[in-house]
Amino acid sequence: MKIALINPATPRALKKENLGLAYLAASLTAGGHTVRVIDEVAGHDTARALDEFRPDIAGISFMTMYAPRAYEIAREIRGRGVRVILGGAHPTALPEEAIEHADCVVRGEAELTLPRLIDSGRVEGVVEAEPPVDLDALPLPQRDALDLDFYAKSGEEIAGLSYRTLGVITSRGCPYRCDFCINSRRQTPLRFHSPGRVLDEIALIAQRYNVQAVAFYDELMATDAARFRAICEGMIQRGLDRLRWECQAHPRLIRPDMLGLMKRAGCVQVAIGFESGSQPILDRIHKSTRVESNLEIAAKVREAGLRLRGCFVIGVPGETRDDIARTEQFIQNARLDFASLHFLTPYPGTELFAQYEQSIREHGPAWEKFTTGDPDAFVCNDAIPPDEQKALYESLCARQAVRNYSWSEMARRAMKNPRHALHVLKKLL
Ligand code: B12
Ligand code: SF4
Structure with a gap:
């Protein structure tokens, strides 16, 4: 499946890479999916990137300060008939708020759970992630999925x-x-x-x-x-x-x-x-x-x-x-x-x-x-x-x-x- 992973931005965003998304991209790729990270912090235009990539599912990652922008993006994507999964610090803390804006919310570290969830076809409701016990067993974060030149230069x-x-x-x-x-x-x-x-x-x-x-x-x-x-x-x-x-x-x-x-x-x-x-x-x-x-x-x-x-x-x-x-x-x-x-x-x-x-x-x-x-x-x-x-x-x-x-x-x-x-x-x- 084609999965878009989205990093929302606001004018107050720090130019630091979201490694959580790179870890998720690695797990999804290892599971046979095609992943594209759409990163507003690095200047990507989300609407245009979605037009080009046409994902089957979109995942949005956010801390609390990005919640309003994340919900705006989720609305737009669902308007295109694409299912939306939310994850990261804010949806983990307030799943009942986040699920109002998405098909599915995953709470916690999702490297193991997200690929399984997508493969099961049941992308719905609030799901508790199974946190990885052995971190070394995870594939290396897929940094190439991020705009590393932008972050390294910043x-x-x-x-x-x-x-x-x-x-x-x-x-x-x-x-x-x-x-x-x-x-x-x-x-x-x-x-x-x-x-x-x-x-x-x-x-x-x-x-x-x-x-x-x-x-x-x-x-x-x-x-x-x-x-x-x-x-x-x-x-x-x-x-x-x-x-x-x-x-x-x-x-x-x-x-x-x-x-x-x-x-x-x-x-x-x-x-x-x-x-x-x-x-x-x-x-x-x-x-x-x-x-x-x-x-x-x-x-x-x-x-x-x-x-x-x-x-x-x-x-x-x-x-x-x-x-x-x-x-x-x-x-x-x-x-x-x-x-x-x-x-x-x-x-x-x-x-x-x-x-x-x-x-x-x-x-x-x-x-x-x-x-x-x-x-x-x-x-x-x-x-x-x-x-x-x-x-x-x-x-x-x-x-x-x-x-x-x-x-x-x-x-x-x-x-x-x-x-x-x-x-x-x-x-x-
Ligand atoms: C590294 C880090 C930073 C870095 C990099 C941030 C970045 N771009 O990712 C820097 C130093 C820049 C930073 C800055 C800030 N941070 Co910070 N940061 C962290 C820290 C220590 C680790 C995050 C991390 O990379 N973890 C490792 C990866 C693997 O985990 P992860 O990112 O959480 O991702 C996993 C899950 O969340 C989930 N997931 C994530 N996204 C998605 C998406 C989907 C679809 C799914 C299904 C799952 C999913 O799966 C991922 C893989 O396991 C956390 C503490 C923590 N325990 O999370 C705080 C934390 C995220 N930061 C926090 C805060 C408050 C900030 C700041 C606002 C202020 C500050 N004082 O530092 C600034 C704001 C930055 C800005 N203006 O943009 C808070 C967020 C609280 C909240 N509810 O918003 C945390 C939780 C720390 C805390 N105080 O409790 N931070
Ligand atoms: S709980 Fe740990 S990471 Fe959080 S502020 Fe205290 S010492 Fe730092």
């Missing part, structure tokens, strides 16, 4: 420099349960690709797509210390240490004795979700970390010569002006190279969503605002009036933008997006 920015970068996923899941993350309610266990398979995949993309850097998209890269060590050592042994890479790590799982090895293996930057400089706020979101130990680990990462990107959330229930000031102080004390500031957003499927579900529904959720950068999405915290919270968040983002970028980088960004630059400037004044 590059990862590390230290203000743009590299030809592609993403790799080496594990699925996380042992922690932060309230705002889908892992707070995730049912599937933590699973890993073996070091051998990870190294083969990196070697393949380095050779085939001529990349300079790898972005590890894992939620956390170092959950299994022995495996992570084997990956780092393997990168050195196989000459893959010429690639630069960034990974995400949890403060409690970073082993200081590993930092030197990571650097030798090509790591240039570690991203850590510190989230807040205030202990009661960390406790409120069940982060399982302490402010003091976060500062210690930040110092160790910098001492090892790795750049440190910290991620933070503003808007946690009960957060006061003092808590926000402590977060800004933390950013300075930790001497971060880059701080990413997010506005706490109660994504469907999370513990936080469950806590606020009723008022989110009364509020009439504007899913396109669920970007983690838009205080108008939904405000959970009632300790500060919403308008003041928004102003505090935006001025903190503006001050941080000045710290994050060099003057030349700021000038380049201002030329690219003058309206945003003006907005930042206004918040600074």
